[in-house]
Amino acid sequence: MGAGEWDYLGHSVFHNQSIVFKSGGGNFKACISTGSAGGRYSLMEQDPVNPDDEVNTEYIPPGGCHTWNVASYVDGTNGKAELYLAICNWCKDRDYQTRADFWD
Secondary structure, three states, X not given: OOOOOXXXXXXXXXXXXXXXXXXXXXXXXXXXXXXOOOEEEEEEEOOOOOOOEEEEEEEEOOOOEEEEEOHHHOEOOOOEEEEEEEEOHHHOOOOOOEEEEEEO
């Protein structure tokens, strides 16, 4: 799609953190499926050299979405931000899964 339109990147089913999705910057959206548990989710920017950066942590209810501006997290030779969604630290190793869909 073009500028100003959402491009569907895919989905991830996870216990602690999603797979990594690449964004060219601007807005990045994650939606939690209705069958999943709501909770505090952190959008993280993967960095192979330094500790991963936390973009922000938000409560996202089942069936809800949140949008982050990730323009300042674009880096590296590919000019992309490598992003993943992680469940809050005190919720780690839970026994249920989250399904999230991602758009850029």
